[in-house]
Amino acid sequence: MTTAKSTAAQNTAAQSTPAESQTAAAKPMIELKDVHKYYGDYHALRGISADIRPGEFFSLLGPSGCGKTTLLRTIAGFEDITSGVVMIDDKHMEDVPPNLRPTNMVFQSYAIFPHLTVEQNVAFGLRRDPRSSQDKQKAVEEALSMVGLKGYGKRAAHALSGGQRQRVALARALILKPKVLLLDEPLSALDKKMRENMQVELIKLQRQVGITFILVTHDQEEALVMSDRIAVMFEGEIAQLDDPETLYRLPKSRRVADFIGHMNFLPAKVVSDVKGQIDVEVQGLGRCHIDARQAPGGDTGAEASVGFRPETLTILYDGQSATDREAAGSIEEVVYYGDMTYYDVKLDGVDEPVRISMRNVPGRPVLDRGARTRVAWSPTALVLFR
Amino acid sequence: MKSNGNGLRLYAILYLAFLYAPIILLPLFAFNDGTIIAFPLKGFSTKWFEAMAEDGVLKGAVINSLIVGSCTAILSTTLALLAARASTRFEFKGKGGIMGLIMMPLILPEIVMAMAILVVILQVFGDVLGLPTIILGHTLICTPFAIAILSAAFQSLDKSLEEAAYDLGENKWSTFRLIILPLVLPGIISALLISFTISMDEFILANFLGGTEPTLPVYIYSQLRFPKAIPVIMAVATCLVAVSISLLIIAEYFRRRGVAKTGGKDSGGFL
Numbered sequence: 001m002t003t004a005k006s007t008a009a010q011n012t013a014a015q016s017t018p019a020e021s022q023t024a025a026a027k028p029m030i031e032l033k034d035v036h037k038y039y040g041d042y043h044a045l046r047g048i049s050a051d052i053r054p055g056e057f058f059s060l061l062g063p064s065g066c067g068k069t070t071l072l073r074t075i076a077g078f079e080d081i082t083s084g085v086v087m088i089d090d091k092h093m094e095d096v097p098p099n100l101r102p103t104n105m106v107f108q109s110y111a112i113f114p115h116l117t118v119e120q121n122v123a124f125g126l127r128r129d130p131r132s133s134q135d136k137q138k139a140v141e142e143a144l145s146m147v148g149l150k151g152y153g154k155r156a157a158h159a160l161s162g163g164q165r166q167r168v169a170l171a172r173a174l175i176l177k178p179k180v181l182l183l184d185e186p187l188s189a190l191d192k193k194m195r196e197n198m199q200v201e202l203i204k205l206q207r208q209v210g211i212t213f214i215l216v217t218h219d220q221e222e223a224l225v226m227s228d229r230i231a232v233m234f235e236g237e238i239a240q241l242d243d244p245e246t247l248y249r250l251p252k253s254r255r256v257a258d259f260i261g262h263m264n265f266l267p268a269k270v271v272s273d274v275k276g277q278i279d280v281e282v283q284g285l286g287r288c289h290i291d292a293r294q295a296p297g298g299d300t301g302a303e304a305s306v307g308f309r310p311e312t313l314t315i316l317y318d319g320q321s322a323t324d325r326e327a328a329g330s331i332e333e334v335v336y337y338g339d340m341t342y343y344d345v346k347l348d349g350v351d352e353p354v355r356i357s358m359r360n361v362p363g364r365p366v367l368d369r370g371a372r373t374r375v376a377w378s379p380t381a382l383v384l385f386r
Numbered sequence: 387m388k389s390n391g392n393g394l395r396l397y398a399i400l401y402l403a404f405l406y407a408p409i410i411l412l413p414l415f416a417f418n419d420g421t422i423i424a425f426p427l428k429g430f431s432t433k434w435f436e437a438m439a440e441d442g443v444l445k446g447a448v449i450n451s452l453i454v455g456s457c458t459a460i461l462s463t464t465l466a467l468l469a470a471r472a473s474t475r476f477e478f479k480g481k482g483g484i485m486g487l488i489m490m491p492l493i494l495p496e497i498v499m500a501m502a503i504l505v506v507i508l509q510v511f512g513d514v515l516g517l518p519t520i521i522l523g524h525t526l527i528c529t530p531f532a533i534a535i536l537s538a539a540f541q542s543l544d545k546s547l548e549e550a551a552y553d554l555g556e557n558k559w560s561t562f563r564l565i566i567l568p569l570v571l572p573g574i575i576s577a578l579l580i581s582f583t584i585s586m587d588e589f590i591l592a593n594f595l596g597g598t599e600p601t602l603p604v605y606i607y608s609q610l611r612f613p614k615a616i617p618v619i620m621a622v623a624t625c626l627v628a629v630s631i632s633l634l635i636i637a638e639y640f641r642r643r644g645v646a647k648t649g650g651k652d653s654g655g656f657l
Contacts, residue, residue, distance in 0.1 A: 103553075113547060125555050
């Protein structure tokens with residue numbers, strides 16, 4: 001998988017120069033070009049364009065009704081698109097039905113055939129395979145052991161637990177060696193612990209088989225944990241497409257920032273903007289200097305605000321020396337989580353408290369409600385939205 | 387509170403007695419060694435069953451009923467399969483209205499339908515009355531029952547099962563054959579048996595549309611005028627009750643097995 005990923009990285013690098021993008025290796029696995037989908041009057045997909053690289057773990061993340069499942073079903077071929085282009089492995093997918101596409105899907109309900117055994121379920125897709133029945137049987141056993149269900153072949157499918165069903169669904173899809181595996185909220189039916197285990201297992205599985213995975217999820221944590229890249233979708237549009245770290249650290253809009261993790265916002269006013277060096281007057285924090293890279297959304301003309309993650313501000317304890325980037329406030333609420341403590345701090349001159357998280361380490365006492373405090377931040381902590 | 391409960395219990399017992407006592411009387415008199423339907427019983431005898439077996443007209447009526455019942459069951463189940471599939475899987479204009487009209491015979495007075503069909507057939511096709519016309523009439527009234535059973539079977543079917551099969555390389559027809567059909571098969575068997583049972587004991591349509599071909603209920607009714615024939619009728623009725631109960635049990639068995647096989651929860655049914 002490491003090799004596949006580095007190839008993928010090279011592909012993107014190659015694509016940035018037009019001369020090299022013509023080489024075959026640079027081709028994305030899936031190309032979406034201005035895809036629109038209407039259900040009657042309802043505009044479900046509003047011009048989706050994205051390239052998904054070979055061997056990539058790609059997530060479609062968004063709230064329910066944002067069109068992420070529709071987009072996945074569009075790639076699978078279950079939905080016709082109103083306009084635009086869907087290309088998989090360099091081939092136009094218009095008029096290609098799901099059974100002839102190089103994609104396989106793991107359904108949200110797993111869709112295990114209840115009248116068949118585990119083995120028959122996994123072998124279902126091999127019906128039209130010309131291989132001998134011994135070879136097929138071997139393939140089934142390999143697929144089952146890959147998902148950790150060795151020896152479950154003869155069991156009745158309807159007697160399996162949720163987690164086992166999901167493994168069968170995975171084995172059934174992967175046995176066909178698709179170019180792309182589509183996963184529609186595959187973990188939403190599992191309990192928390194099971195879900196966390198399966199997240200890790202899915203990542204391992206994807207590295208092992210090296211094919212492109214496209215995951216639909218509404219769980220931002222799941223997307224951050226598992227994906228190479230994430231497309232955040234709102235109302236049928238991709239709001240931002242980036243790797244998890246960029247998405248978390250440099251969200252392009254307040255909406256994306258709000259959807260992924262927690263972000264504090266403070267009203268701000270841009271004082272000067274010269275050659276990528278922006279000076280901002282932030283309520284509660286005072287005059288701040290922000291690099292243009294910390295304003296990934298660009299200038300949309302909207303009212304400016306500055307955002308920061310709870311962990312990027314630090315509470316200064318008595319005796320810690322003052323810096324030129326600090327502000328004073330009082331602690332309104334203390335939430336103790338064991339490894340972490342969340343403080344709601346009301347900065348002087350700001351109405352809404354901001355949330356700051358501090359790791360609990362020995363020698364760092366949990367502060368009391370109502371205490372006066374100072375907070376400090378690094379230059380890269382702040383993100384400007386305007 | 388306690389007396390109240392006893393009152394309800396008495397009511398329940400009386401209700402069941404009213405429902406089933408007459409049916410219990412059928413075998414009593416069928417095995418009774420006497421021509422008069424009255425107590426006291428005279429002794430055990432199987433002679434009415436022997437007489438029944440020797441009656442040629444009766445045999446003809448039974449065969450007619452079996453033909454009508456089988457054809458009706460197959461026809462109405464086939465039609466219901468299509469209608470139930472359409473109504474549970476697809477959205478189309480006027481679906482509610484169309485389904486309502488198809489289900490209408492459930493509540494429409496049979497006598498009205500029988501007269502209407504009779505008039506139309508006589509006017510348009512002339513005197514073609516016989517088994518085929520009975521089959522048509524019975525299909526009309528059995529189809530709604532079959533639809534009700536099959537709709538439930540289709541509704542409990544997860545749509546992604548079809549999509550999964552399609553996704554795994556099957557086409558629409560093989561998906562239907564490999565996934566949908568096996569999963570709704572218990573419903574199909576159940577619908578066949580219920581349609582057959584309804585057709586077997588239907589009288590009004592069979593009487594109006596049968597012409598000179600009597601089905602079993604029509605024959606029985608015609609024999610009730612002759613007191614001598616009544617013990618034989620009792621024997622026939624006893625056999626009918628036995629067959630009906632067996633069919634119902636088989637139908638329910640298949641319905642429950644279907645529910646269990648798809649891992650669903652049992653919610654209703656006939657028994």
